[in-house]
Amino acid sequence: MDLRRLLAFGSAVGIEIRGPRLEIAVARVRPQGIDVLGRTTLENFHERPAAEWGREYAAFVKRCGGAHLAVTVLLPRREVIVRQVAFPGIPRKELPAALALEIDSLHPYGEDDVAWAWAPLGSGAALVGIARRATLDRYQELFAGARIRVACFTFSASAIHAALRIGKREARDFLTVSEGAAGGYEFYGESRTRPLFSAEFDLPLERAATLAASELRLADGAAPEPLYALLPQPRSNPVENDLSRNALPYATALAGACPRLAPAANLLPAHLRATGSAAAYAPTAVLALLLLLLAGALAGFRAFDQRRYLARLRAEIARLEPEALRAAALDRQIDNIRSRTRLLDDFRLRAKKDLDAVNELTGLLAPPAWVHVLDLTRDGVVINGEAEQPAAFLKIIDASPYFENSDFSVQFARSPAPNNAETFRIHTRREAGR
Template sequence: MEMRSWLAFGTGAGIEIQGGDLLVTVSRVRPKGITVLGQTVIANFRDRPAAEWGAEYDSFLRAHGAGYLSATLVLPRRDVIVRLVQLPGVADKDLPAAIGYQVDSLHPWGEDEIEFAWQRVSTRGAVMVGMVRRETVLALAERFGEAGVSLAAFTFSAGALHGGARLLSQPPKEGFFLALEARGESEIYGESPSRPVFTAAFDLPLERAAALAVSELRLEPGTAPANPAQILPPPLLPADFDLSRSRTSYAASLAGACPRLARAANLLPAAYRSGNSRTMYLPAIALSLVLGLCATGLFVYKVYTDKQYAAELEQEVTELRARNRRVTELDKELGETKQRIETLDAFRSRTRLDMDALAELTRLLPPPIFANSLQVSRDSVIVAGEAEQAAPLLQVIDSSPHFHQSAFAVSLVHSANGELFRIRALRQKPPAPGGQP
């Protein structure tokens, strides 16, 4: 959301003259979006008594809580001539005079008196100028005055669309055009990098008018008309609002709601303008101030509580870290103690296992077999001696639960009394009695 959209507050009424009917749209603008409060068609306003359709219009506004509004009226496109004038370097205060010098060359009405209005459409000095016969303006102003309709502005479709497209966001930079076909005429409004504004009415089919618009705007060939919802800010409510049919009156209502943000050139003489009451903004301003104070208080309180909570968390973290270090130290000490106990148990069991192995060898090698050397290590035993027949000794030793994989370390040597042997056997822990571990 752009910063300028935070200033988008207001309610406006837009009126579009469609032949003999008036299309009236009332919109409420807020930074979060736009709501169309209501829309109506006042039929045949030119032939009906002004008081009659004026009362219908007033009832419609009051039904939507907008009876105080002064409307923005969009003049028929055929009554307005729009020109794009290049005035680079001319300040805003000098623009009326600069345009006034050449306005007579911009319209075909000769000596007829006219009303003109302008609005900037680019930062490079391009100005859109709208012109209308004064008699047309005065006739409509008198007609609406008889009906009791308050008017804040007379504008034209291009002015309303240009301002409305920039109310809450910016239109596509690559360019676009909108097309509308009504009563046998095609109206085009478009923008592009090469042409800040293009607006025209054609007595041509819509497809042909669109092709001419693409050429004038120098858009890519085959570019289709844009959806109005992509250019104008689409209303949040109602969901079924037909923006394509009501885009001009909708844009005029936005210009009436936020005349500084959605500026539209005003062709209505100052003497005929009715302003919207500024007192209607007082409740909103007061509520905004209260809301701002509440928001500030909540923010300050939140910052304070966050700091307090962070300090408490830091204290708890410090305490938990100390406890965690103590637990880690205890785990380390417990592991070392357990390792010492296991080492002591292993040393204690070694003597018993060695004695068991010696007793087992004594049992396995009874006289007349005798051993003249015995080497006992943690994983094996080597016994050397003499027997009448040494070969069966391997099977005898392997039958013991204390030994396995016995083998002669050296070849047998025959002696006077038998055979000299040297046997190496791997040790294994015998199962505990009763199958207990």
């Protein structure tokens, strides 16, 4: 299902002004198909009071369930000048200004006030309809007197062009013909060489068809097709709506039902246009609702995704926590082993330093001095011994790179014979790292 089919959503009333009659059709367009809700004819509307035939119209649309619908009115072909103009290279948004500059050259009404409207044809081309302002005002007052809310005054070429683009149609050259209200034949066609052709001929059908086909550059012998065969076919259609006899009211209703999908040229000023079916806004409302639902779902999904992420994170933490605890225990064991290793290394180095200190003292306290007790600690040494002249030992010991701050802990005492030496007790500090 393509996007254009999804946007085909709306309902409208189409009224063709056909001589003394008003041909009325009510159509409902949905993506699933088109339904014709009703078809009727109001006779001699010009000769009767507007309120009278306005009541007949109101009763008819009420039976069809379309009392709330605005109306698209198809003006008589002979009261509208139809032109096809091209402005190659001009963007679509600039076409209204370009048409306004050329509009006086497109109609034969001279200084008379005119109303004009246009519809895009693509590639810088536009379909333009021009009517006398007095004619438009007369019809506007007539429908206002009948209390009929009009949303659009258009013409047959624009209505057919819009109606053909509601359904899915094969792009091909064609020519269609319908009988005019005042006699003659009205032709409409499209081709690769000419985007649109619309004209009314007071000639025999064969001669008029030949002229129309030549305007479209169609192949020789191309016969005009009936309009109803080209229009989107309805799913349901009342018996009284014989499309083979007159399909223009149906085409007008289709053009009014989906103005955004296939806009028709609207001669009615914008400030005078009645609002159409509320169902026309249903796609916008549905899309807005879907957007709100999507935004809510996105916000909810973010919260859900965050909770799910936190749950996964907690599960991963719980899974890795035993390994992290084992790693922390291993780190503590490694630190303990390193401490023990350093302690053993220090102890090994301490024994060597102690032996170096003892060896140094052995050299410093040479015989005949001798030592009774040697108390060696990490930061000091206590020496108990005998010597003939111990006073000189302090300078000797402090001069060593291993010791410093030596002093005698007790007074000298003479040892008994036969040694005849003095006893001493020296306390000295070991230098750092020794």
